[in-house]
Amino acid sequence: MTRKPVHFYQVGSFAVGNRLLDDENRTVQSNPNRTNSIDSGHRACQGCGEVLGARYALDAAMRASNGQLVAVNATGCLEVFSTPYPETSWRIAWLHSLFGNAPAVATGVAAAMRVKGKSEVRVVAQAGDGGTVDIGFGCLSGMFERNDDVLFICYDNQGYMNTGVQRSAATPPAARTATTVTAGPEPGNVFGQGKDLPRIAMAHDIPYVATATVADLHDLEQKVERAMEIHGARYLHVLVPCPLGWGSASDETIHIARLAKETGLFPVFEAEHGKVTGVSPIRRRTPVEEYLKLQRRYAHLFGPTPRPDIVARLQEIADENIARYGLVTNDTEDSVSTEVTA
Amino acid sequence: METPFAITLDAGTSRANHTGSWRIERPLYVDRLPPCNNACPAGEDIQGWLYEAESGNYEAAWRKLVAVNPFPSIMGRICFHPCETACNRVQVDDAVGINAVERFLGDLAIEHGWALPATALDTGKRILVVGAGPAGLSATYHLRRLGHQVRLVDSAEQLGGMMRYGIPAYRLPRATLDAEIARVVGVGVEVVVGHVVHDIEAERRAGKFDAVFLAVGAQIGRRVDIPAGDSSKVIDAVSFLHQVAAGDPPLLGRRVAVYGGGDTALDAARTARRLGATDAVIIYRRNRERMPAHGEELEQALGEGVTMRWLSTVDRFEDGRLVLETMRLSDQGFPEPTGEYEELDADSLLLALGQDTDLSLLNGAHDVVVNDGVVEVQSTMMTNVDGVFAGGDAVPADRTATVAVGHGKRAARGIDAYVMGTALESAPKHELATFEKLNTWYYSEAPRTQRPELERIRRQTNFEEVVGGLTEENALFEARRCLSCGNCFECDNCFGVCPDNAVIKLGDGQRYQFDFDFCKGCGICVKECPCGAITMVPERT
């Protein structure tokens, strides 16, 4: 993936906008005429990461498709807070069917567009982690396997937040949810479970798989653009912190997403046809504690009876990711090259 | 399209749902005082002109600059830039090279012959400015801009004061000095050189001046009584530098000793080297840490072969031989005699032990309070005598050209208020933009551009400028390293990170505004603002 070098130190490589760049080199989000695919008035919590991820991704997809976009949405927070009768927050053509069938519905839409000769219309399917890694998994795998022309975006907030924070196959170890309470010798979600969907997607040999977070808009938008350049099944896995489910302050959403990447707990990379083609190296390596301590779902690790042993196991997971994807490079303390070359 | 009831909804209808009612706190855009501006003795809006420079609007940047300080080229060379010491960027990597950018802008202006802003309509008020150093010239410039007539008198043959007679040409090329002074004089000033004012009151009355500004500086080198044989050549450094500047350098011989630890001592030693001295030794009674001279000046001096004798005092000087007493520092850090002596061969001794002000011109104005050899002034720079203002080295303050320029500006405003009979209102000072208020994630670390240095060898043999300037590329680079501490630079972060699209982008230079119909008060914009220009306040109840 080619990235435009950014030399503007004052504005930094990471701010949303950059008055010193040409318009076409600025982010979609910095454009006053962005689509606002999901518009104001939605009922998302204060500081919701999912609605941010959705607007980032879909606005970028809208730019990439010149507005020729249809979105299919699985049941979940995003759907519930965006379309309670009589108001919808969507500014794009949007369809909600069921919890577990978004990939298949999207396949149908894509097929219809193809048969109708509307090849310019692109299809995006989106779901939370539950609708992706659990109940929607069968349909997703089928869509991948058939290489249907759909970009599937998973907004991963690591649990069933819509129903009141229950555990999903994307809930990380030790995290507290309503169905993984902080009792017993291994409080919270147990270790050694869960699905690594990006890698499962890669195993389908689909043309494009990528992960991203709401903390790095440039990276996210570039990945959406790349995905939209390709036809066939594509998968984008976006980490979107949930203040409610994670027990974090509403203003920490982006900060926490950033730490998830900087600790190595959430590797940010992309792959084509099953092979990793690029990673976003860690810029300022951070111990997992800094990430965990901002979230009440991990409070039991730092309570009256601290659990350094569990924290250490989480650090191991981060270190394994760092090793697997080579997230720490010579540039790790030097953000410039981190962003310029990738 | 005929859409089914309730199941299908028209796009964007949720804007009817004003989620602003969820808010218990609201974000607020603020402007905070950048540490560089806060530290600038001349009162420059450094961040302001850097902002223009970042975009490559160099003339705009220069105009913002000279609105405060008419000497960017000079300052860019001789200012000791406390702004860079204060720069928040120090905590990311290195301070922004503000001084270098200032010089770049100043030189560019001279190159393009950019003119200073036009003066205001004539007020009919006449001001006498005594002393054409940085303070006097600065006051003159600002007074003219305000529309007052100025007579600028100086005892020397050329304008510039210490900038010309104290600072060697290798630090401040005369062409630069002349150009920027000429530009100030060019705005219409009555200049009288070679004129010594003996009685300020008399001159004021004679010339019907509504006010006077005393900027006579500190021209008298302080002398101490050192036993010395007739053959021993002892000169004070100030006079030495003055004579060199005036083109009449005294003969010092091959071995020159300089006594003192200030910048003047370094200037004298380095000048001596350039005049052909093989040995230039600085004798100082304290150690390096306690030396008042600026670090980079010392580095350059050492680089040029100047040597140091720390913890030494001159006991006597006879027959080309200096007798030095070795000192030690007390626990409080004061030098104490040790009774141990050593000798040093020297052809001449330059005394750089500080300067005094010649206030003889105040003889007529007995009421002016003088304290410890300098004139007491109020915040308006007015002495306790109506209409008599003072600034620069003649008043209690750091004796640097930048401080003097600041005095000149402040005095001009004070004089203006005095002669026009208006009250001097000072703008409220913003809260300081400390490093903690920044979100530095959004800035990339960047190495500071090092100014190219001329090869040492060339420096030793002539007065060519030691420190080179920045190329445009480097200057732009430096300018863009500014973090814009405390003031919005329109990075669009707040506009981008709002989950509720509750930030309205008003367009280039117009910044942003919150849409409180929808803002839920999550605070992400505050957290993610790189420069700390947003704050949260409790929702009005």
Added chain:
Amino acid sequence: MFQIRIHGRGGQGVVTAAELLSVAAFAEGRHAQAFPSFGSERMGAPVVSFCRLDDREIRTREPVMVPDALIIQDVTLLHQVDLFSGLSSEGYVLVNSTNSFDELGLGEFLRTFHSERLLTCPATEFALEHLGRPLPNAALLGGFAALTHQITLDALDRALRDRFEGVVGECNAAAAAAAFQYVIDKEEGLVRASPN
């Protein structure tokens, strides 16, 4: 209405046989209904299919339980399945075999039947000869046509050629024709054998 029940094993084309029968009859303007016994059987298991022929609309959907004719493709079924259930002594029986009914041990059971409605026919042999594969279908249908006159050889020939393209159709048609001729000859032989 004339009802046929065909017994065979999965893979022998039992279902196809019933269908071909119905197609041949249909071609001659008759109403016909063919359907398999619906099972989860795999290759080799006993399978049954049905066919009804009539000159008026056939409405019933029940399996053929009182057949007018039985076609047995595989004699090994004789002692495993209740092949003859519902068959009256007026019924026709066509068995794929080189042996006689006596040799098959059915002589006694069929004694009350009309002998000219009973026939064994070496259909597999005809198949091997003409198709090179042991698929007795076409030959049996040829034999059935000759035995019952419910369908003509022409109609069968067309049905086979429609069903199987090109050479395969040719071979099947040939096998059917051979079996048809065999039955005619055998019947004449029978007539001769019983003078009064």
Added chain:
Amino acid sequence: MLRQIEGSRAVAETVALCRPEVVCAYPISPQTHIIEAVGAMVKEGLLSPCEFINVESEFAAMSVSIGASAAGARTYTATASQGLLFMIEAVYNAAGLGLPIVMTLANRAIGAPINIWNDHSDAMAVRDSGWIQLFAETNQEAADLHVQAFRLAEELSVPVMVCMDGFILTHAVEGVDILEQSVVDGFLPPYEPRQVLDPKDPVSIGAMVGPEAFEEVRYLAHLRQMDALARIPGIAKAFEEVTGRASGGLLRSYRTEDADTIVVALGSVLGTIKDAVDIRREAGERVGVVGITSFRPFPAEAVREALSKASRIIVIEKAFSIGFGGVLATDVALVVQGADAKVFSVVAGLGGRAITRRSLEDLLAQSARGDLKSLTFLDLDRAAVDRELTRMANTRRSGPSAENLLRDLGSDHGASKVKS
């Protein structure tokens, strides 16, 4: 053209004549031959343009159909039994979104015990989903109903399910007149979606509707089915005008003019019933038959009218509501309430059990004798049931009844298809 072909083939070819643009396929007996044939036609280019999609489950089949239909494509799929139950969430969703999908349901029983043979339990399981359910008596009608189904579905924006008995019809080879393309094109206009996913005119389809409007949404769906009741006869009439063939409609009566006993049923069993009725007629009984084509919407008025003169109404159906009795019988009883007619519920042909003319004759005789019970299970092996009941009474862990019954009946009874 009239041809002697398999029911599945007839349906596949007729569906192709309707020019579906997206077809989803997932194999399940006894529907499989249909989508195999459609798939072949697409691959051979005989049906074009059409996207034929091999999906990973019936849930996906209906989900893909939902997406395709919402995007404005004429959409078709087929399923049966477990398949229908596996897609049931999407079945309800398609109806709720008002998407005019047409689906063939090759009726088959539902396990456990697993059973691949025909009955109507699957159709009854989605009776309340909001789909229109049409039942075919013959393969000719099955084929014809698909053409009418697309027109009905698209006129009302409601999904339609064409129910045909698994194996009995799908695998039966008989004469079927396959329509000419021009005839179908004349009868079935191109699909004009009521609402469509269009980037140029973006809407949000599938909003969350709360208590404030949900009942209204459902009531409006009911009104649309009532609307369908009014249109179905018209569509059947229009069809007859262009094809000269009476197919579909709400219901059809046979020899009911003077009948005091009327048998009511759905699907292919009507043929066998008619044969039985003819025979009883010869015996002097005044018996008639009413075959219901439109089960949902249920033609209450027409049924009441058709049964108005009968004193005995025998509802024979291949499904029942365990714990109560016949499903169709319940509907019929409700519409004839008030009239002095007695409604008898007869459950027959479950899991492929053959419904024989003989058994039906006996049933009618029993009814004539006046000793027909209000709920009858036709050809029930009472002895086997009694033995199982005793076994259960005696031993606490008697094991699963199904296996016990099979063991008891002996494998040939249990597995073989032909019994006399």
